[in-house]
Amino acid sequence: MKAFNRTFAAVLIIIAAVFAGTNLYLNKIQGEEGRSYRVEAERAASDIAAAGLEQVDMSRYPTLVSIVGLTEADGQREQEFFEGDNEDYLIRKIDGIYYRFSYQADDRVYQKHIIKIVNLSLAAISVIVFAVLIFIRVRLVGPFYQLQEVPYELAKGNLTAPQKEGRNQFFGRFLWGVDLLRENLEQQKEERMEMQKEKKTLILSLSHDIKTPLSAIKLYAKALSKNLYDNPDRQREIADNINAKADQIEGFVTQIIQASRDDFLKLSVEDGEIYVSQIVHKIEGYYKEKLEFLKIGFQIDKYTDCIVKGDGDRAVEVLQNIMENAVKYGDGHWIRITFDDEENCRLITVTNSGCTLPDSEMPHIFDSFWRGSNTGSSGGSGLGLYICRQLMQKMGGEIFAVSENGEMKVTVVFTKV
Structure with missing residues (x-):
């Protein structure tokens, strides 16, 4: 300001x-x-x-x-x-x-008249300039100045203060988007806290349940070590009991593992319909200049437009994740998007040159937290393709990948309307 x-x-x-x-x-x-x-x-x-x-x-x-x-x-x-x-x-x-x-x-009279006209013209221009500057200050700079602390507060985790709604035609959608972002972050924070609470409760409960069979196993082991059971039938019975308690503990451990592998991301999808061209145009807008800067060849094949089922934003997110992997793990020569139709489905395939992932690792690329041997020093959480599969399945579609002739092909399948 x-x-x-x-x-x-x-x-x-x-x-x-x-x-x-x-x-x-x-x-x-x-x-x-x-x-x-x-x-x-x-x-x-x-x-x-x-x-x-x-x-x-x-x-x-x-x-x-x-x-x-x-x-x-x-x-x-x-x-x-x-x-x-x-x-x-x-x-x-x-x-x-x-x-x-x-x-x-x-x-002289004429010249005075000219001076008067010039001054009036300058005055009119000045009034217009003042009006424009005041308009910019009140309608643009002022509201934006009030927003300068919002990203900082969001970064600190202060998600409680809602953003005031206004009728500003320039920042109305921006303000709405900022407040929506705040609400989403706040909701995700609450969901994470609730999830952590549930997991801690589950772990504490299972830990308590594990103590009972574990105590019995220790008791049986101590009795056997002191030869308290001389009868072979009784010894076999004790061994069976130990095995049963071990199975019980194994079941509890399986529950813990299963709980940790549940849908921890809580991905939500809105059922809807979207044109394929809308998805492709957004991907092209995101990556055309970026790939030109990286000197990576980028080609989008011709296609016939159609309407498919799914959440438009989530569909774009899926293709973005695939494109990012193509940029990160390809050899940087080229990336190509192709289209195909099978039965009542539209297939969109992202192919990149330079696939170095072994065939033995291909079945695991959609697992959560899995990272291939070709990742090297590249950062990542191993969740990208896992999220893509979860989203596509929630939208009634599918995703699969193949490696052929040194090329990685990842295909997403949308159901046509």
Whole structure:
């Protein structure tokens, strides 16, 4: 806001300087042009002195209306001569003869009129500039200034304060999006806390349940170590009991593992319909310039548009994850998107050159937290393709991948409407 205020003040100073400079310049011109008749009268007087009145070319003196001489023989015309018929004139005596130089004096009025018009025009422009600056300050800079702390507060985890809604036509959707982001983050935070609570409760419960069979196993083991059971049948019974308790513990451990592998991301999908072209246009917009900058060839084959079932945003997210993997784990030569139809489905395949993933690892690429041997030092959580499969299955589709001739092909399957 301070930077804008400084800019506003600078604009005011510049406008004031333009006003002052323009008026000084116009007044200077007016002063010079307002005395032009004197200059022309002196030039005409010089011509008369040199060659006589008859030789004067009046076209050379645009501000002079007429030149009239008064000789001593014209004494009866003296009063009329000096009154000048209400004209503006100058009197000059040349070689003993008086000459009246009548001139046009309306140019000063005209020039004042021009100055007035220029000043009014500058004033109108200034008002427009002020109005635009005030509009920018009130409708753009002001609201945006109020939002400058929002990302910082969200980054700190302060998700409680809702963003005020407004009718600002420029930031209305942005404000709505920020508040929606805050609500989603807050909801995810609550879900994570609830999930953690449920998992801790489950682990504590299972841990408590494990203690009972574990105590029995320890008791049986201690009894066997002290030869308290001499009867072989009794020993076999104890061994069976130990095995049963071990199976019970194994069951509890299986529950813990299963709980840890549940849908911890809680991915939500809205059922809907979307044109394939909408998905493709967004992917092209996201990656065309990026891949040009990375010098990776990018090709999208021709296709016929159709409507498919699914969540538009989630469908784009799936293809984004696949594209990111193609950029990250391909050899950087090219990426291609192709289309196909099978029965009532539209298939979209992302192919990248330079697949180095062994065939033995292909069945695991959609597992959660799994990372292939070709990842190297590239960062990642191993959740990208896992999330893609979960989303596609929730949208009634599927995803699969194959490696052929050093190329990775990942295909998403959408159901047509």
